[in-house]
Amino acid sequence: MVVRPVASRRGCGSAGVTLSREPAWVRHAVWWHVYPLGFTGADPTGAHRWPGRGLAHLRDWLDYAVRLGVNGLALGPIFDSTTHGYDTVDHLRVDPRLGGDAAFDELVAAARARGLRVLLDGVFNHVGRAHPAFTETLALGAGAPRAGWFVPTGDAGPDGVPRYATFEGHDGLVALAHDNPAVADHVAEIMIHWLDRGAAGWRLDAAYAVPAAFWARVLPRVRRAHPDAYLVGEVIHGDYADLVRRSGLDAVTQYELWKAVWSALNDGNLFELAWALKRHDALLETFVPFTFVGNHDVTRLASRLREPTHLAHALVVLCTVAGTPNVYYGDEQAFTGLKEERVGGDDAVRPAFPTGPDELAPHGWPTYRLHQELIGLRRRHPWLHAARTATVFLANTRMTYESAAEGQRILVALNLAADPADLPAPGAVDVLAGGGDLREAGTGEAAVRLPARGWAVLATTDA
Structure with missing residues (x-):
């Protein structure tokens, strides 16, 4: 086993960060992310179009979300679509x-x-083949009024129908022509329309596939109408900070940290997590990322992790490092589900919720209560939103890190091993969450003894 003590950067980032765009209220935001078509039991194939339980079913779960501790509802796609919403x-x-x-x-x-804001999912990289602008383009060709909304590839299919650019090769998802000012006008009008109707912001789907210059044209118009709107882009890879600077987005999705969390836990390699947290820290010079350990596009965390108790460690990281945290519906109940690359392969991670909480399985409630504990801690320490994280102690399966901002500081101790472990916790004075035996509290020699696969969040003399 590799063991490495690391010098603490005590007080690092105590001044926090200054963000040029993000609305002030986002500092306090914790989202419950719901895929509405799945949650409400709608037919994702589109074969049956009749209304099911609809959004009224989701409305019946808002008190459950409030008890969980969140203050925002991040919705997947809700607009009229042919099948899955995208x-x-x-x-x-x-x-x-x-x-x-x-x-x-x-x-x-x-x-x-109930004090919950609503975030909408905007699919503006592409539209469905049944979109009226596209069907009229197929029917009328270049003379169609909105033919310029799409990008012809210059060839035709076996049936002689001209082909158009698509999203990542999916024939049913026709890419928009983002250099067309009319497309920018249309997207801006849509975004403003639903903000006028009460939405608090937008998650912009597949933002990585849209030229940054398009967002730079659209988003200022949206902000002029709604200065407090939160605008976050779905970005999987690439230079996150550069895209934020060029596009004008408030934030992007932090897939890099998501991957490092479950991978480090599965491999017993907390060096991977420590490295990812350094990269995460660097992003704070530009923006605060949109953070998560599960969403509608990936295998459920409880299925991904080889050791079930490590779900707690993942959630601890989510709630104690910088970011705007998101909890994917069902993860708070330790739902399982495997995403597969096939038609219908997302269904297992986008399930229907029952009529009410009493119908949830009993074994999920301890995970719900764990979420309550850690979301509550996060809400009581809003400075964590933009906190800098530094490694204090690092070994393959043990780690202590500190999160600090605005003159505040906490320590987080993680033990992935099947045996108890002693971890340095300099300056720790109390256990805020989790469990552990704190020794020499309040001194530079303070340490915490964690149980097997245990964890603790510790108050310090700086708090």
Whole structure:
């Protein structure tokens, strides 16, 4: 086993960061991320178009979300689409499978009454093949009024129908022509329309596939109408900070940290996590990332982790490092689900929720209570939103790190091993969450003894 003591950067980042765009309220935001078509039991194939339980079903779960501790509801796609929501056919109409526009208005009002903001999912890289602008283009060719919204490839299929650029080769997802000012006008109008209707912001789907210059044209118009809107892009890889600077986004999704968390836990290699946290820290010079340990596009955390108790370690990291945290619905109940690369391969990670909490399995509630504990800690320490993280002690399966900002500091101790472990905790004075035996509290020699696969969040003399 490799063991390495690391010099503490005590007080690092105590002044926090200054962000040029992010609305002030985001500092306190913790989102519950829901994929509405799955949550409400709608048919994701689109074969059955009748309204099911709709958004009214989600409205019935808002009190559950409030008890969890979140203060925001991040929705997957809700607009009229052919199948799974990402093949939109009308951005100005809520999908009938979800109950239509009235159901949206009722959900926003109910959420607002409980102090919950609503984030919408904007699919503006592409549209579905059944979108009226595309069907008329296929019918009328270059003379169609909105033919310029799409990008012809210059060839035709076996049936002689001209081909157009698509999203990552998916024939049902037709890419928009982002250099066309009319497309920028249309997207800006859509975003402003739903912000006018009560949304607090947008998650911009596949933002990595859209030229940054497009967002730089659209987003200032949105902000002029709604200065407090939160605008975050889905970005999987690449130079996150550079994209934020060029696009004008408030934030992007932190896939790099997501991957490092579960990979480090599975491999017993906390050096990977420590390295990812250094890179995460560097992003804070530009923006605060949109953080998560699960979402609608990946295998459930409880299925991904080889050791079930490591789910707690993943959640501890999410709630104690910088970021705007998101909890994917069902993860708070330790739901399992494997994403597969096939038609319908997302269904297992996008399940329906039952009529009410009493119908959830008993074994999930300890994980719910763990989420309550750690989200509560996060909400009581809002400075963690932009805190800098530094490694204090590092070994393959043991780690102590500190998170610090605004003159505040906590320590986090992780033990992945099947045996108890002693970890340095300089300056620790109390256990805020988790469990451990703190020794020589308040001194530079303080240490915490963690149980097998244990963890602790520790208050310090700086707090």
